[in-house]
Amino acid sequence: MDQTVLHLNESLFQAQESPFLENNSFKVSLFRFNSGVCAVRMQNSAGELVVLPYQGQQIWSARMNNRDLGMVSMFDQPYPTRDFLATFGGFLLHCGATAMGVPSSEDNHPLHGELPNAPYQNAQIIYGSDEKGTYIGITGAYRHTIAFNYNYLAQPIIKLYADSSIFSVSMTVTNLKASFMPLMYLVHANFRPIEGGRLVYSTFVDPQHMRVNADIPVSTETVSGYREFLQELKTHPEKHLVLSSDQIYDPEALILVDYLPCKDGWARSMQVHPDGSADIVRHHTTQLPRAQRWICRTVDQQALGFEPATAEGSGYHSEKKKGNVLTLGPREVFHCDLELGVLNPSETRKEELIAISAIH
Numbered sequence: 001m002d003q004t005v006l007h008l009n010e011s012l013f014q015a016q017e018s019p020f021l022e023n024n025s026f027k028v029s030l031f032r033f034n035s036g037v038c039a040v041r042m043q044n045s046a047g048e049l050v051v052l053p054y055q056g057q058q059i060w061s062a063r064m065n066n067r068d069l070g071m072v073s074m075f076d077q078p079y080p081t082r083d084f085l086a087t088f089g090g091f092l093l094h095c096g097a098t099a100m101g102v103p104s105s106e107d108n109h110p111l112h113g114e115l116p117n118a119p120y121q122n123a124q125i126i127y128g129s130d131e132k133g134t135y136i137g138i139t140g141a142y143r144h145t146i147a148f149n150y151n152y153l154a155q156p157i158i159k160l161y162a163d164s165s166i167f168s169v170s171m172t173v174t175n176l177k178a179s180f181m182p183l184m185y186l187v188h189a190n191f192r193p194i195e196g197g198r199l200v201y202s203t204f205v206d207p208q209h210m211r212v213n214a215d216i217p218v219s220t221e222t223v224s225g226y227r228e229f230l231q232e233l234k235t236h237p238e239k240h241l242v243l244s245s246d247q248i249y250d251p252e253a254l255i256l257v258d259y260l261p262c263k264d265g266w267a268r269s270m271q272v273h274p275d276g277s278a279d280i281v282r283h284h285t286t287q288l289p290r291a292q293r294w295i296c297r298t299v300d301q302q303a304l305g306f307e308p309a310t311a312e313g314s315g316y317h318s319e320k321k322k323g324n325v326l327t328l329g330p331r332e333v334f335h336c337d338l339e340l341g342v343l344n345p346s347e348t349r350k351e352e353l354i355a356i357s358a359i360h
Contacts (some may be wrong), residue, residue, distance in 0.1 A: 003128030008053055013038040021125065025162040026136040028125060033077040040125070042136050042158075046165040047342075049158065051138050052078055052090075053123035056116050057156045059092035064165040064342040069279060071190035071296075071303035082118075084111040092340070094118075096185035097173050098150055101313035109316055113184065115154060118142045126157070132168070135159040143176075151176040152328075166280070166341035173335075175328040183326040183334050184319065186309035187288070191271060191279045193297055193304040197243040200270040200278075202358035203260045210237035210293075213254040223250050240295065243271075243304075249297040256312055257291045259283075260358040266339070268355040269293075269306045276345030278352075283308040287336035290324065308338065 006021065008030075017031035020040075027043040039060065040051045047064035051057060060078055062069040075089030093116040095101075099109035123140035137159040145151045152175050159168045175181045203209045214230040216222065229248040233240055237255065240247070259267035266282040269291075273279075283291070290312050294305030307313070311324035319325050328334060343351055 003126055006125040006127070008040075008123045008125065010038060010054065017041070021127070021136070025134060026127075026160070028136060035077050035079045037078045037080050039078075040123075040138055042138065042160050044136070044160055045163050049160055049167065051158060053138060053140055054120045055080065056090075056093060056118050057120060057123070057138065057140055057142075057158070058090040058094075058116070059158065059169075060090045062091045062167075062341075065277065065344070067342070069191055069342065071192055072301060073303075074300050082110070082114075084116050087117065091190055092169065093188040093190075094154070094156055094171055094185070095188050095309075096183070097144070097152060097154060097334075098182055098184070099316035100184045100186050100309070101311070101315045101319065104315045104318055106317040107315045112186070112188065114144060115142070115185075116188070118144070118154065126159075130159075132159075132161055133164070134162045145176075150181055152181060164341070165343070166339055168337065168339050170335065170337045172333060173328070174333050175331060178330045180330070181328050182316070182320075183328045184309075184311050184316065184324075185288075185334065185336065186292075186307055186311070186313065187283075187336075187338060189281055189306045189338075189340060191304045191306060193243050193295065193302055194271065194273050195243060195245060196274045197304070198272040199241045199243070199293075200268070200272060200352050200355050201257060201259065202262050202268040202355040203258060204359055205238045205241065207235060207237060209258045211256040212237060213256065223248060226250060229253075240293075243295075243297075245297075247297070249295045251298060252294060252296040254313070255293040255295075257293055259285050259291055259308075261285050262354050262358045264354070267291075267308075267358070268351065270343075270348070270351065270355065271304060272348055272352065276348055278343045278348040279304075280339075280341060280343055280351060281306040281308070282339040284337060308336075 021028040070091035073089035079087040095112040100113040288308035292307040311319040
């Protein structure tokens with residue numbers, strides 16, 4: 001399959017947005033946010049993705065079928081920082097790769113690891129075709145080298161296909177050392193929760209397959225009824241399947257989900273909107289065997305996180321004790337693939353039947 005590679009350079013990015021590539025199926029333009037962060041806007045007939053080529057290769061925003069997919073946050077633009085919470089407003093972030101999750105008192109890694117805002121050394125626009133069709137995409141490389149510790153290469157790829165509201169995201173991590181390295185990885189995809197949205201999973205809806213984290217520190221300030229709501233979800237996780245403003249997701253709820261693959265090998269997560277359309281994430285449980293559902297609905301932030309991962313999110317040492325930290329040998333490669341986006345009502349009905357079939 002032929003692919004054209006166009007190499008980017010930071011000097012190409014100016015405050016005024018400028019066209020970079022255009023044909024009958026796609027438009028690509030480059031710009032800088034007022035904060036100085038470089039951005040690539042990729043468009044097809046269904047919508048657009050705005051990607052930060054040199055800052056984590058985050059998808060900062062996504063718009064498909066005339067609606068915004070991403071979370072509501074306190075940030076109107078990304079900021080040039082490695083601090084996860086100081087610029088947390090993006091639609092999709094890569095997390096890991098030597099550690100991820102919320103660090104405990106035993107850990108010294110940053111929240112969700114070094115990848116979310118990693119400074120990529122290079123970035124490229126790619127154009128070509130594969131078994132899914134013609135695409136425009138972006139890729140790049142971040143080399144993480146710490147003397148006497150780590151030396152790995154992270155290479156994500158985002159592909160936007162012609163006339164499609166479904167796009168693909170992959171990550172490849174290569175251990176460049178002649179010794180072993182720990183590997184933890186999580187995709188932090190932050191959709192916008194919709195009142196009346198219905199959540200569909202390719203798994204059983206029970207406390208064994210959907211485990212609610214109700215262990216909130218006593219010192220944490222919470223709104224009235226929050227702790228009781230989490231305890232109720234713990235025994236009745238089905239109560240979170242329809243999003244309602246009377247549910248207390250303030251500050252958040254975290255649900256650990258054990259997915260089952262469908263017949264085609266993909267596990268599925270969906271938010272079905274009242275109009276019959278849906279947001280969807282597909283992932284392979286053989287690549288990302290763990291997953292989290294993160295829900296936040298406060299005055300300032302609204303997020304429905306779909307988070308396939310190699311481990312749960314309790315930090316390196318906790319996950320190590322659970323046996324969830326992977327090991328990459330010398331020159332060994334980790335790879336995972338996802339599909340995300342929006343389905344129309346007809347596609348949604350078909351996809352929901354496929355998701356339900358995983359439990360039969």
